[in-house]
Amino acid sequence: MSTVVVVGSGVAGLTAALEADARGHRVTLLTKASLADGSTARAQGGVAVALDGPDVRRHVDDTVAAGAGLVDPTAAHAVCGGGPDALAALVCLGAGFDRTSDGSLARGLEAAHSVERIVHAGGDATGAEIARALVAAVRASTVMVREDAFALDVVVEHGRATGVRLLDGEVVPADAVVLATGGSGQLLGRTTNPSVATGDGVAMALRAGAHVADLELVQLHPTVLPDGFLVSEAVRGAGAVLRDASGHRFLLDVDPRGELAPRDVVARAVARRAHEQGRPVVLDATALGAEQLAARFPTIDAHLRELGLDWSRQPVPVTPAAHYAMGGVVAGVDGRTSLPGLLAIGECACTGLHGANRLASNSLLEGAVQGRAAVRAIEDGPRALAPRPGWGAPEPVTVDGGTDAFTRAELQSLMWDVLGVERTEPALTRAAARLAAWAPPAPTDPKSAEDANLLVLARATVEAARRRTESRGAHQRADHPRTDPSQALHRVLHREGA
Numbered sequence: 112m113s114t115v116v117v118v119g120s121g122v123a124g125l126t127a128a129l130e131a132d133a134r135g136h137r138v139t140l141l142t143k144a145s146l147a148d149g150s151t152a153r154a155q156g157g158v159a160v161a162l163d164g165p166d167v168r169r170h171v172d173d174t175v176a177a178g179a180g181l182v183d184p185t186a187a188h189a190v191c192g193g194g195p196d197a198l199a200a201l202v203c204l205g206a207g208f209d210r211t212s213d214g215s216l217a218r219g220l221e222a223a224h225s226v227e228r229i230v231h232a233g234g235d236a237t238g239a240e241i242a243r244a245l246v247a248a249v250r251a252s253t254v255m256v257r258e259d260a261f262a263l264d265v266v267v268e269h270g271r272a273t274g275v276r277l278l279d280g281e282v283v284p285a286d287a288v289v290l291a292t293g294g295s296g297q298l299l300g301r302t303t304n305p306s307v308a309t310g311d312g313v314a315m316a317l318r319a320g321a322h323v324a325d326l327e328l329v330q331l332h333p334t335v336l337p338d339g340f341l342v343s344e345a346v347r348g349a350g351a352v353l354r355d356a357s358g359h360r361f362l363l364d365v366d367p368r369g370e371l372a373p374r375d376v377v378a379r380a381v382a383r384r385a386h387e388q389g390r391p392v393v394l395d396a397t398a399l400g401a402e403q404l405a406a407r408f409p410t411i412d413a414h415l416r417e418l419g420l421d422w423s424r425q426p427v428p429v430t431p432a433a434h435y436a437m438g439g440v441v442a443g444v445d446g447r448t449s450l451p452g453l454l455a456i457g458e459c460a461c462t463g464l465h466g467a468n469r470l471a472s473n474s475l476l477e478g479a480v481q482g483r484a485a486v487r488a489i490e491d492g493p494r495a496l497a498p499r500p501g502w503g504a505p506e507p508v509t510v511d512g513g514t515d516a517f518t519r520a521e522l523q524s525l526m527w528d529v530l531g532v533e534r535t536e537p538a539l540t541r542a543a544a545r546l547a548a549w550a551p552p553a554p555t556d557p558k559s560a561e562d563a564n565l566l567v568l569a570r571a572t573v574e575a576a577r578r579r580t581e582s583r584g585a586h587q588r589a590d591h592p593r594t595d596p597s598q599a600l601h602r603v604l605h606r607e608g609a
């Protein structure tokens with residue numbers, strides 16, 4: 112029996128905690144807010160699962176194609192192949208997915224999927240239903256749940272992780288530490304991510320000396336309302352189209368797949384057209400009709416109505432916003448990282464599944480698969496992840512220095528400006544100088560601890576974006592518009608001096 116500390120209570124952390132508990136380990140689950148806070152409960156579209164055997168191969172192919180040359184096919188096989196079991200485990204816990212009249216699981220379509228394989232719940236409330244089922248199961252288990260417990264750092268002794276230090280200084284010892292802290296959308300001024308998504312786990316891993324990679328690969332979602340509320344891709348999958356200020360369906364001029372082209376293509380096209388015309392692009396779902404919109408997308412429908420908008424009659428303005436971090440702590444699908452005893456799962460991990468552009472609805476799937484696989488890795492002993500062939504050597508990241516007073520709002524606005532839609536060397540260089548000038552905030556309360564993490568992450572992300580002198584997937588360099596095949600290697604970053 113091992114003592115396991117899981118940090119984070121989204122789909123990945125809750126799944127890992129439940130699995131470890133079921134297999135007889137002593138589990139503590141730390142989460143910095145309440146159990147259901149995080150991206151998981153906000154997920155709308157669904158979970159991509161290849162329910163028919165032969166579809167696993169096509170799901171892998173779609174994942175690889177969307178990832179623009181950076182997907183690790185081994186990770187894609189493991190995650191796509193693990194989908195049916197992970198889904199069955201959620202159904203067993205009581206997650207109620209939508210079904211057709213014959214009782215089989217209803218499946219929707221999202222961008223860059225070649226077939227309908229998106230399983231959903233409550234129409235567009237998939238994440239809320241998954242979170243509900245997992246939280247209820249954890250509450251009914253013997254997992255020790257600690258809410259409002261902010262994990263500050265990984266404790267490292269003799270080259271391995273041995274626990275977690277909380278903000279108040281308490282050390283929670285562990286044989287295995289599982290980081291499941293989610294994404295880092297709060298790094299950018301426009302995001303769909305909840306307030307807890309401040310990249311804490313990635314910053315903790317960097318400080319602990321673990322490898323992180325691909326931080327420059329930040330996925331934008333193309334259809335976000337001006338208030339940051341997401342309008343799921345499943346809406347376009349159901350037939351909604353994007354129009355410019357003249358009413359023209361412009362995406363077909365950009366890509367033959369139109370609105371269902373990969374996210375990076377659609378997000379860039381939306382941003383460019385809005386910039387050219389000086390007016391927002393609109394999502395036109397009027398052809399779907401009021402009844403279908405309310406039945407299939409009740410959460411979005413209710414939100415729009417609260418804003419006084421009737422999308423069955425009138426197109427609604429949308430804009431791109433930061434949505435998903437493809438990069439993170441370098442990890443295997445089993446969560447193993449470069450630091451023995453430390454595992455990373457879910458959005459904070461970089462398994463290579465998403466490459467340079469995540470395929471829609473693959474992230475809930477990844478968290479559910481990894482949450483279960485990590486427990487097997489823990490039982491296998493605290494071994495480090497084997498280095499991946501061809502990966503670059505770790506680069507240093509400066510975690511201290513600077514004297515200027517830090518403000519989160521300024522950081523977020525700077526990061527959106529230089530990392531948002533397109534990047535250039537002069538803008539990134541200026542941003543790097545500004546970031547170096549800020550003094551890292553002393554972590555005295557949750558807000559300042561998050562600020563310190565955001566600053567570390569911003570420095571590493573800008574450096575990673577400077578080093579990738581090509582355009583690939585979510586990473587678009589206006590000064591390097593072509594993809595350079597020689598850069599199809601992940602960049603690994605490491606803490607300074609480690």
Ligand SMILES: Cc1cc2nc3c(=O)[nH]c(=O)nc-3n(C[C@H](O)[C@H](O)[C@H](O)COP(=O)(O)OP(=O)(O)OC[C@H]3O[C@@H](n4cnc5c(N)ncnc54)[C@H](O)[C@@H]3O)c2cc1C
Binds near residue numbers: 261
């Ligand atoms: C609006 C929206 C819609 C989405 N729709 C979909 C979709 O339809 N399909 C899909 O596959 N994906 C979707 N995604 C992405 C997906 O929801 C996330 O990638 C996934 O839920 C991440 O799960 P996770 O368990 O890694 O992290 P999260 O669910 O984000 O949970 C992270 C947890 O870590 C905790 N935490 C963070 N830092 C600390 C700390 N220092 N100490 C203690 N606890 C900490 C947080 O409080 C939280 O409990 C969507 C995301 C958003 C924002």
